[in-house]
Amino acid sequence: MPASGPPDQGEGKRRPLTALEDGYHIVTTLGSAATVLCATAFPIWLSRVRDNARALSGQSPRYARPWLYAGWIVPVANLWVPRGIVADIHRASAPGERLPHAVNWWWGLWLAGMPSGTGLMYAVPTDHVIERAYRQVYPLLAADAAVVAAVVAGVFVVRALTAAQRRRGVDSVRARPTAEATGRA
Template sequence: MPCALCGDIIPTEVARCPACGAWARRRDFRAIGVAVFMLLGFNAFIALGSGISLLRLDRPLAELTRDGYDAGATGRALAPYADVFTVSAVLAGITGVLYLAWLWRAYRQASGPRPYRSGWVVLGWVVPVINLWLPPRIVHDLWISSGRFSSAGRHAVGAVVTVWWASVLAAIGLAQAFPGGVASLAEARFSVHLGVAATACQALAAALCMVTVFQITRLQVGRPLAA
């Protein structure tokens, strides 16, 4: 198989790359990171495309009057977007499973201090209340412990993680609220605006998650693995 660091061909029975000395563990970890990164990009692309498509519905609704509004036609136009949110949720679930596998691996091999047990890397996402604050904390601590940062760098990491998690929570809440009512023109406009906001938050959350995966993987691949 080709080495993920230098591209040299490595025999399957060899644990280290003969050209750059990379361990197989590190190659496998980088491969998982690349897979998660690509899936997140696909999530962001779908969300962005859905948002742009919804924006095209906003202008015709803005030009309508109450007398010319057709609730049936508007409902049929918005119905597919509910299916899009369902598909996005399924894709996000698949991406999340692979992301947790990557996060588990990254957390266990982090060279810095690990304030939480490895089990919380998974449990922190499913235990009620705790899942509102523990996942971003784990990602933040993992990112910091994977490299050496100045005070400004730590603040930048904290800002990225905070905005990412706020976008995740907002995207979940807004997607659950869509579609809204279409009985009146005002309700239809609100539904479109709600959908645009939901897709924007989804795209932003996926893009920022790509940043965290890329940076943590790069830092861990570039330094010796923890024992």
């Protein structure tokens, strides 16, 4: 920490940020933008593969449609509902197949990164996070590493569910058969 102390010096006093701290603000802003993009795209994709799974199996999903979105933000339910939705989609899309390991890795890493991490989930000013980084950098790094690893595992989840549905001959919402499944090229 600079000799002048933390950015927020209390009683409404702030010191000028260092170049490193300014850089952290930029990285945080970019990370927040990426989070908003993913938080928008993933539920849309999840809704589509859920519709495909329903068309493939002919069964109603275990979780009602509002849980696709509410499952991420309702306290306590957000500890299992999103993973349950993904597992339900896989069971309906690939009956008899084991749940891909990536699902459990994705969810475990996501949960590991959330309680101690920072980002859109916490209404803490960036200056407070900077102070925490000066005093407790390793927990922040561990949380960030877990979230980044969860994102990578999430890519494998998307690929696994999409591949399972394609093997059954589905390429988009409402279970339209693929050209391979219909014999047309």
